[in-house]
Amino acid sequence: MVTDIGGIDDRSFNTSAWAGLEGAAAAESDIEIDYVASGAEADYIPNLEGYVQEDCDFILAVGGLMFSQTQQVAADHPERQFGIVDADVGEPNVYPMQFDTAQAAFLAGYLAAGYTTSGIVATYGGEKIGPVTIFMDGFADGVAHYNDVKDADVEVLGWDKDAQDGSFTDSFTDQGAGRALSDAFIAQGADVVMPVAGGAGLGTADGALETEEYAVIWVDVDGCESAQQYCSTFLTTVVKNMPMAVEGAVLEAYGSDDLATGEFYGTLENDGVSIAPYHEFEDEIDDELKAEVDQLRQDIIDGTIVVESPAQPR
Incomplete structure (x- = not known):
């Protein structure tokens, strides 16, 4: 996971997204999770690319501020699975999680x-x-x-x-x-x-x-x-409910032989x-x-x- 500015301990959206990864790791014992904190917008692309180079199976971008950077890195690596919270970048290899x-x-x-x-x-x-x-x-x-x-x-x-x-x-x-x-x-x-x-x-x-x-x-x-x-x-x-969305996205990708092509749209009803x-x-x-x-x-x-x-x- 690449955090948005604010870090893992923001008690808000970064914390919540990380809880989703923790849930996925608890559900499947062979899922290993890691995060890197972004101190500024200039860190987004290096942080995302860093996890590509580490051969991660699912790379989560937290926050709509990462829209263009996630779109760029995902387009450069169409074989790699990404996810993003609060945006839909329009790339087939990026699982969008959005909330009303x-x-x-x-x-x-x-x-x-x-x-x-x-x-x-x-x-x-x-x-x-x-x-x-x-x-x-x-x-x-x-x-x-x-x-x-x-x-x-x-x-x-x-x-x-x-x-x-x-x-x-x-x-x-x-x-x-x-x-x-x-x-x-x-x-x-x-x-x-x-x-x-x-x-x-x-x-x-x-x-x-x-x-x-x-x-x-x-x-x-x-x-x-x-x-x-x-x-x-x-x-x-x-x-x-980012924990539910993130956990679901990771587990869908984990259980698929191909790229996860779903999406999550959070409402009161669900x-x-x-x-x-x-x-x-x-x-x-x-x-x-x-x-x-x-x-x-x-x-x-x-x-x-x-x-x-x-x-x-x-």
């Missing part, structure tokens, strides 16, 4: 709107790329849906869906930048913040733990499992995306609100409610 996280983020936005006491919630991203803004779109739409059905006026800071513009740390590692953005939101009255910024979002969680002034919605992997010290701050997590349990907030969230979120999940699965984002995989 807007669906799950819609539930989180509705939950945040029902939970806030200030009437102000916020979100920000690491970089302005589709796998990030899709979360922010769903979150904003969930808040808007709450406002519609409840005749409320909950405000979202950090993202304007119509303009497709908002607040970003321009980093998936800078916790100081994450903390600064969330501090600014809290100063404007927000009491729920959803960072979509990998390890940079830990700055927001740290601020919530220190000040006890707001709750955090984590993303990618259940924060109470990946960043347990911050569990008391996590209202929920918008989960992207549990590819979801929201995590409420953990320490279980008793703080109104039972009626919980029931409404559960019903919204079913309405999205049934197609009664359609969640749309320009960043949804096509």
Whole structure:
């Protein structure tokens, strides 16, 4: 596995993808796994090529930022099996794993709107790329849906869906930048913040733990499992089930005499995306609100409610 910037311990998407490889290795004892961390975008091609030279059977690229580099290396080595999270590079030897996280983020936005006491919630991203803004779109739409059905006026800071513009740390590692953005939101009255910024979002969680002034919605992997010290701050997590997707892709490739030609597209219906349990907030969230979120999940699965984002995989 070639990690995206942020490394294996980002408590988010790199951590989650690695868990998928660990699952595959646990399922088949002769599968050996390894990873290399990317410190910058310039590392992507050397890291991918390095595993080609090591004659690896499955080379996983983690993150949409690796789109063009994975496409290039895969095209140069058509006999080699690759996989990529959050992208489809269009090469037959690259197994794509994509997620409609807007669906799950819609539930989180509705939950945040029902939970806030200030009437102000916020979100920000690491970089302005589709796998990030899709979360922010769903979150904003969930808040808007709450406002519609409840005749409320909950405000979202950090993202304007119509303009497709908002607040970003321009980093998936800078916790100081994450903390600064969330501090600014809290100063404007927000009491729920959803960072979509990998390890940079830990700055927001740290601020919530220190000040006890707001709750955090984590993303990618259940924060109470990946960043347990911050569990008391996590209202929920918008989960992207990368472990299931990655494990399935590796095992499909392992069991095939040829290149794995499948794909994974995660939705609420197939549990590819979801929201995590409420953990320490279980008793703080109104039972009626919980029931409404559960019903919204079913309405999205049934197609009664359609969640749309320009960043949804096509």
